[in-house]
Amino acid sequence: MRCFWDKRQLLHAPAQELHNGSFVPYAEHPGRPRSILAAIGPTEAPRDHGEAPLLRVHPADYLDFLKRAFADWQAAGRPGDAAGYVWPVVRRRPLRLERIDARLGRYSMDASTPIAEGTWETAYWSAQSALSALEAVLDGERTAFALCRPPGHHAGADYAGGYCYLNTMAIAAEAAIAAGRRRVAILDIDYHHGNGTQDIFWDRGDVLFVSIHADPATDYPFFWGHEDERGEGDGEGTTVNLPLPRGTDMAAFGKALDAALGRIVGFAPDLLLCSYGADTFAGDPISFFRIETADYAEIGRRIAALGLPTAILMEGGYAVDALGANVASFLSGF
Ligand code: OKP
Ligand code: ZN
Numbered sequence: 001m002r003c004f005w006d007k008r009q010l011l012h013a014p015a016q017e018l019h020n021g022s023f024v025p026y027a028e029h030p031g032r033p034r035s036i037l038a039a040i041g042p043t044e045a046p047r048d049h050g051e052a053p054l055l056r057v058h059p060a061d062y063l064d065f066l067k068r069a070f071a072d073w074q075a076a077g078r079p080g081d082a083a084g085y086v087w088p089v090v091r092r093r094p095l096r097l098e099r100i101d102a103r104l105g106r107y108s109m110d111a112s113t114p115i116a117e118g119t120w121e122t123a124y125w126s127a128q129s130a131l132s133a134l135e136a137v138l139d140g141e142r143t144a145f146a147l148c149r150p151p152g153h154h155a156g157a158d159y160a161g162g163y164c165y166l167n168t169m170a171i172a173a174e175a176a177i178a179a180g181r182r183r184v185a186i187l188d189i190d191y192h193h194g195n196g197t198q199d200i201f202w203d204r205g206d207v208l209f210v211s212i213h214a215d216p217a218t219d220y221p222f223f224w225g226h227e228d229e230r231g232e233g234d235g236e237g238t239t240v241n242l243p244l245p246r247g248t249d250m251a252a253f254g255k256a257l258d259a260a261l262g263r264i265v266g267f268a269p270d271l272l273l274c275s276y277g278a279d280t281f282a283g284d285p286i287s288f289f290r291i292e293t294a295d296y297a298e299i300g301r302r303i304a305a306l307g308l309p310t311a312i313l314m315e316g317g318y319a320v321d322a323l324g325a326n327v328a329s330f331l332s333g334f
Contacts, residue, residue, distance in 0.1 A: 001331055001334060002136045002145070003044065003145045003146075003331075004043060004130075004132040004136075004146045005033065005147040006045055006046050006129060008121050009126055009149045009150075010122070011121050011122045012123070012150060013026070013029060015080060016114075017111065028151070028163035031320045032320055032323055035321070036314070036324050039324025039327060040328050040331060049128055049132075053127070053131055053171055053174065056171070057157060057174055057200060058167070062157070062158040066107075066123065066160070069100065069103065069115040069119075073100050073115070078100075081115060081116045083104065083111060084104030084111070085104075086102070087105045087108070087109070107158060107159055115160075119150075120165075122150060126146075126150055126152070127166045129148055130148050130169070131171065133146035133172070133312070134175055137271065138179050142310070143311070143334045144311050145312045146168070146172075146312070149314065151164050151190075151277070151314065151315040152167045152168030152196070152197075153192075153275050154195055156195070156196040157199070163316070167200060169194070169273060170196070170197055173201070176270075176271050177206065177207075182206060182270055183206055183207075183268065183271075184208070184271050184273060185267050185272050185308075186201070186209045186273045187210050187211075187264060188213070188315075189213075189257070189277065189299070190213065190280070191280045192214065192221060192277070192316065193211055193224050194213075197209055198241075201235065201239070202235055202239060203235040204231075204235045208238045209239050212257060212260055213225055214243065215243040215246075218245075219287075240260070242256045244256055244289070246288035248289045249289070250292065254299075261306060265306065269308065272303070273313065274312045276312050276314060276327075277314075278327055279315075284317070284318055284319045286318050287316075287318070293322060293326050294329060297330065299333060300332065300334050301334075303334070304334040310334070312334075
C-alpha cells in the first residue's frame, strides 16, 4: 500500500498539556510517528498541493491565526508554547481580536492544543499527506495511507482542539468532491468522537459521517457524539453516531462496525475515507476500549470487504510502544 509522510511532520513538539488538572508531557509527540514509521516500511513524501485545498474547509483568518500565533505569543513576552485560557462560549460575536490570548480563545475549543514553533508547518504537511493519499486513490489505487500527524478530526472550520489544528479528513473529502466525486463516506473509528468533521459536514447531504467512539457521557469531547446527533437540513440523517461504553472489546466493537458499514453501503458512496485511531487499543494510556493488536487486522478486513476505493488517514493512538504494530496490523487487513 502506498503510504504518505513528510519528515517536517516531526517539528511540532509542545512541551505539555493540561490533563485532568495537571500539566503533563504532551501525549501527541513525535515518538508516535517514529513508532509507526518503524513498523510500516517505506513511505513517500507528499506532493505540495498548496493552501487552496485547506481554504475549501478553513477560513483565511483561521489559517492566519495558526501561522502567526507562536510569533505573537513570543512578541507578547510569553514563555513556552502558546495556549489559551479564556473561551467565548457565551454571546460569541465577530470581533477584531488583537490580543494573542483572545485569539487563542477565539480559535480553539480546549486546553489540549498548544501552538509551538513548528506547529503550522507540521499541520500543513499532515494535510498534504492526506491530500496525497486521496490523490493516489483518485488515480486508481484501491487503498492508500496517510500518516497524518498531528491528527485532524477534532479541528473545526475555525477552531483547533484535541491535538488537531487542520481537519485533514475534511480537507481530503472536499478535495474528492472538487475532483468530481459526488458522494463521499467518512468512517471515523478513533476512540474519540470526531467533532470537527461532524461540525464541518453537519448540513451536507453529499458527505456521510459515521463514527464509532467512546460515549461522550464519559469521554472527551463530551459536547458532541451523542446518538441523537443526526445532522440537519440537507444533512439530516447523514451524520451517524454509534457511541460505545468504556470497556468495549472486539466482539462489541465488531457489531457496531458492521452497523456502520451497513450505513455506508446504504449511502452508496463513490469513495470511502477512514479516520483511523489506534487509541481503541487495550493498552492506550488515555482511552478505555479493549481492542487488541490482532483485532485491527480483522477491522481492516471488514472495511476492505466493502470494495470501495479507500484512503486511510491516521488520527490518534498513544500507546507508543505498540502503536506501530497496531497500525501495521490494521493496514495488513486491507
Ligand atoms: C485526540 B484524538 C483528557 C484530556 C483529553 C484531548 C484528547 C484528544 C484526543 N483529560 N485531551 O482523537 O486521538
Ligand atoms: Zn482519539
